[in-house]
Amino acid sequence: MSLKEELFARLRGAVLSGDPEEVVKLCKRVVEVGIDPLEAIEKALVAAILELGDKWIRGEAFIADLVAAADAMKAGMTILKEEVVKKGKTVKYLGRAIIGTVEGDIHDIGKSIVATLWEAAGLEVIDLGVDVSPQKFIEAIRQYNPDIVGMSALMTTTMLKQKETIEAIRQAGLRDKVKIVIGGAPTTEEWAREIGADGWAPDAISAVELVKKLLGVK
Amino acid sequence: MIRPRLEVLSKDEIEEIHVRSLSVLSRVGVEIFHDGALKLLRDIGAEVDFNKKIAKIPEHLVNEALKKTPHTVRLYYRDGKKYLELKPGGDTYFATGSTGIYYMDWRTNEVRIFTTRDAVELAKVIDALPNTHIFGTVYLSDVPELFSDKWFDYIALKRCTKPFENEAREVEELRDRVKLYAVIVGEENIGKKPITYFAACPSPPLKWSAVTVYANLMEAAKYGLPVEIIPMPQTGATAPATIAGAVLQGNAEFLSGLVIAQFTRPGTPILLNPSPVAFDQRYGTACIGSIEVGLMSAAFAQLARFYGVPSGAWITVSDSKVVDIQSGIETALGTLIAVLSGINIAIGAGMFRSETTISLTKLVIDDDIAGVALRFGKGILVDVETLAEKLIEEVGPGGLFLKYKHTREWWIKEHYIPKLLDKTSVEMWKRKGAKDLVTVAREQVEKILREHVVEPLPPDIEKELDKTMLEIAKKYGIEKLPPLPQV
Numbered sequence A: 001m002s003l004k005e006e007l008f009a010r011l012r013g014a015v016l017s018g019d020p021e022e023v024v025k026l027c028k029r030v031v032e033v034g035i036d037p038l039e040a041i042e043k044a045l046v047a048a049i050l051e052l053g054d055k056w057i058r059g060e061a062f063i064a065d066l067v068a069a070a071d072a073m074k075a076g077m078t079i080l081k082e083e084v085v086k087k088g089k090t091v092k093y094l095g096r097a098i099i100g101t102v103e104g105d106i107h108d109i110g111k112s113i114v115a116t117l118w119e120a121a122g123l124e125v126i127d128l129g130v131d132v133s134p135q136k137f138i139e140a141i142r143q144y145n146p147d148i149v150g151m152s153a154l155m156t157t158t159m160l161k162q163k164e165t166i167e168a169i170r171q172a173g174l175r176d177k178v179k180i181v182i183g184g185a186p187t188t189e190e191w192a193r194e195i196g197a198d199g200w201a202p203d204a205i206s207a208v209e210l211v212k213k214l215l216g217v218k
Numbered sequence B: 001m002i003r004p005r006l007e008v009l010s011k012d013e014i015e016e017i018h019v020r021s022l023s024v025l026s027r028v029g030v031e032i033f034h035d036g037a038l039k040l041l042r043d044i045g046a047e048v049d050f051n052k053k054i055a056k057i058p059e060h061l062v063n064e065a066l067k068k069t070p071h072t073v074r075l076y077y078r079d080g081k082k083y084l085e086l087k088p089g090g091d092t093y094f095a096t097g098s099t100g101i102y103y104m105d106w107r108t109n110e111v112r113i114f115t116t117r118d119a120v121e122l123a124k125v126i127d128a129l130p131n132t133h134i135f136g137t138v139y140l141s142d143v144p145e146l147f148s149d150k151w152f153d154y155i156a157l158k159r160c161t162k163p164f165e166n167e168a169r170e171v172e173e174l175r176d177r178v179k180l181y182a183v184i185v186g187e188e189n190i191g192k193k194p195i196t197y198f199a200a201c202p203s204p205p206l207k208w209s210a211v212t213v214y215a216n217l218m219e220a221a222k223y224g225l226p227v228e229i230i231p232m233p234q235t236g237a238t239a240p241a242t243i244a245g246a247v248l249q250g251n252a253e254f255l256s257g258l259v260i261a262q263f264t265r266p267g268t269p270i271l272l273n274p275s276p277v278a279f280d281q282r283y284g285t286a287c288i289g290s291i292e293v294g295l296m297s298a299a300f301a302q303l304a305r306f307y308g309v310p311s312g313a314w315i316t317v318s319d320s321k322v323v324d325i326q327s328g329i330e331t332a333l334g335t336l337i338a339v340l341s342g343i344n345i346a347i348g349a350g351m352f353r354s355e356t357t358i359s360l361t362k363l364v365i366d367d368d369i370a371g372v373a374l375r376f377g378k379g380i381l382v383d384v385e386t387l388a389e390k391l392i393e394e395v396g397p398g399g400l401f402l403k404y405k406h407t408r409e410w411w412i413k414e415h416y417i418p419k420l421l422d423k424t425s426v427e428m429w430k431r432k433g434a435k436d437l438v439t440v441a442r443e444q445v446e447k448i449l450r451e452h453v454v455e456p457l458p459p460d461i462e463k464e465l466d467k468t469m470l471e472i473a474k475k476y477g478i479e480k481l482p483p484l485p486q487v
Helices: A001-016 A020-032 A036-055 A061-084 A110-121 A132-142 A156-171 A189-194 A202-213 B009-026 B035-043 B059-066 B115-128 B145-159 B175-185 B209-222 B241-262 B290-308 B327-340 B360-378 B388-395 B404-413 B427-430 B437-451 B459-472
Strands: A094-101 A124-132 A148-152 A181-183 B031-032 B047-048 B054-056 B073-076 B083-086 B093-096 B102-104 B111-113 B165-166 B198-199 B227-229 B270-274 B279-281 B285-287 B312-314 B345-349 B355-361
Touching: A001 A020, A001 A036, A001 A061, A020 A036, A020 A061, A036 A061, A036 A110, A061 A110, A094 A110, A094 A132, A094 A156, A110 A124, A110 A148, A110 A202, A132 A148, A132 A156, A148 A202, A156 A181, A156 A189, A156 B145, A181 A202, A181 B102, A189 B290, B009 B059, B009 B241, B009 B290, B031 B035, B031 B083, B035 B047, B035 B054, B035 B209, B035 B241, B054 B198, B059 B241, B093 B360, B115 B145, B115 B360, B115 B437, B145 B165, B145 B175, B145 B459, B175 B459, B198 B209, B209 B227, B209 B241, B209 B345, B227 B241, B241 B270, B241 B290, B279 B290, B290 B312, B290 B327, B327 B345, B327 B360, B345 B360, B355 B360, B360 B437
Parallel strands: A094 A124, A094 A148, A148 A181, B093 B345, B102 B355, B165 B198, B198 B227, B227 B270, B312 B345
Antiparallel strands: B031 B054, B047 B054, B073 B083, B102 B111, B279 B285
16 A cells, blocks of 8 residues: 555544544645645545445434544645645535524524535535524625525524525625525425525435535536 | 332432532523623623623522522413412323424325414314313414414414413514413413413523523513423533433523523523433434433423422424324323323423424324323322222122122222223224224314314403404504404
8 A cells, every 4th residue: 555545544534533633643744745635635535524424324324423524524624725725726626605594593503414414525615603694694605605505594483584684695686696595494495485595405415415406416 | 109200310310410500500601692681690690791692600599599489380271260280290281292383184194384274273172182281382384474473372362271382483572462361361360370381492502592581581481471491402412412411401501591580580480391302313303202302301300399390391292204103102101201200291292203293183192192191190099998808808709890889989980091092802993993093083183173162262352352462463464363264
C-alpha cells in the first residue's frame, strides 16, 4: 500500500469513527506530504461519509454515528479546503444549500439532521440555526448564493412563517435564483404547494432525494 | 388492601435526580425566548443574562415555588359540578392524545388533515365513552391558523361535557378565550372550577419558546387556570441517551416552569405531564410507543409524588401506522404502566402514528384497555366476605358456585366486563359474524355516533357562548360563525 492509500484508509476510518482530532492530524499529514487535497476530499472524507450515509439508509448505522462522522469530516474539510484554495482550485460540490428553522421556532433537531444528511450526500451546507427571520434568509441568499434554501418548522404556529419567508424572498427579487424546500412535522405536500415552495420532504431521507432531484443529479 | 404499585426509582435515586436538577438549574440555567419571563426571574433573584436569554435559577426559588404549589387539582365538567380529582398517587384518568394534526376516517381508514367535522365526531365519542375523561386538544386545519385554538374551545364547550386540554398558538393574552369559559362556569369560577388546562412544553434541552412561556404558562397562570408542564426529552437527540439523564433534564425543565408559574401567580395548579420519547437512531424518529417511554413516565410520576404535584404522561400513544396488533400492544402496556405508576392523566387515547393522528376506532379500543387496566389497579379486596371460606365450606367438594347469592353479588363487583374484547366461545363468535377487534370497534364507533346524544348547553348559555365566540371570530375576519355539523 502506498503512503497515499494508507493515509486515505486511515482518514476514512477516522471519519467513520467520528474522531475529529485524528482527522485533523491526518489531513495535516496529507498536506505535508504533498498529496492532492482534492483527491483526499473525494476519496477519503466524502467517500467515508457517503459510505456511512448509505449504511444509515439501510438501517445499519445510527444517526449519532452519522452526525459525529459529519463533524469529523468538516474538521478535515477546513484544512484541505484551505490547501485547495492555495493551489488556485475549488472544491466541487453537488450544490450549495442554506438551511434554518424559521422565525419563532427554536427546534433544532430535524433541521440539523437534514443538514448533516445533505452534507453526507455531497452538498455544501450553511446552517443558519434556529429562529431565522425572513430578513436573515434573504441576507444569507445574497451572501452565499445557494442553489437550495431549506426551511424547517416544528410547530403549527411557526409553519406560517414558511409562507411569510417565501413571500419575503419573492419580494426581494430572489425567488427565481433558488429552489426552496420545506419540512417539519406539521407540514404537508399541499402546504408546500400552497405557499409556493419547490419541494417538501416528509423525513430526512426524502429530503436528500428531494434536493438531488431538484439539482438534477442521481 | 394494597393497590398494586410500580416503582422504578428508589428514594435515594429520586433525591439524587432532584438535587442534580437543582444543580443544572443554578449552574446551566434555562434559555427563555421571552423578555417578560426573564424579567420576572431576574426580579425574584435569578441570575439573568438578557443577551444570551439565559436564566440561572437558585435552589431557594424552587423550594419557595414548591411551597406555593397546590397538591390537588380539580378539573371540572361543563356543568361545574362533576369533577376529576387529580392528586399524587391518586386515581388515573384518561385523555385523548394531543395535539393531533391528522384524522383517520373510521369509515374509510383514509388519513387526512383534521377538520371541524372530525373534531365534532371526536367530541361526541369522548363524551360517550366511560373510561375516557378528558378531551385532548387537536389542531384544526379548516379555519384560519391563529383562530384554530379558539375554535377548538368552542367545539369542546358545545359538543362535549367533559374537561378539555388546551393550547394557545400565538403569543397573546388569554383575555378573549377566558370569556368563553366565563360564559360556561361564571366569571368567578374561571380559576376556581377550571374546565380546561393549558399545555406548556419546554423545547429540550432547557429552552422555552415565547408562545409556551407567555401564553400557555404565564397567561394561564394569571387566570388561575391549571398548567401542565410537558418536558419532552428525546433520548440521545435532545436529551441524554440514558433514561436517568433524560429524566433529570426533563425534571429541571419542569422545575423552571414551576418557578415561573408560581411567581406569576402563587397557587397556580400545576401538573407534571411529561411526554418523553425514545429517539430511534436508525430512522431519526421520535418514538412514543417505546417501552422506555413507560420507564421515563413512571420515573416522572415518582418525582411528581416527591414534589406533591399531580402528574400525567403521554403514555398510551402508539407508533404503529395502522390500528393493529402493535397499536394494541403499545397502548396496553402504557395504559397498565400509567395505572400502576399512579399517573393521574394517561394521555394518548385514540392516538397513533406517533403524536400525529387520531382514530376513533383506536379510541374505542383504548377505552376498553383503560377499563381493563383500571380494574387491575384496584387490586384485590381481601376480607372475610371476599375470602369466602364459609361459602367454600357450604358448596363443598364437587359443588357449583353459580346459584349462590355471594356469586351473584360479587362476580360483577370483581370483574371488568370488556365492551369490545371478545370473550365468547368460538361458535358464538362465528354466529356473530366472525369479526376481529378492529371491525367490532368500527361498528362501536358507528353505534355511538348514531345513538349518543351530547347534553346540549342550556339555551341562554349557548346563545351567550355563540355571541362571545362571534366577537372573537370577527378579529380574525370571520363575520359569521359557521354552524357546527351534526354528526
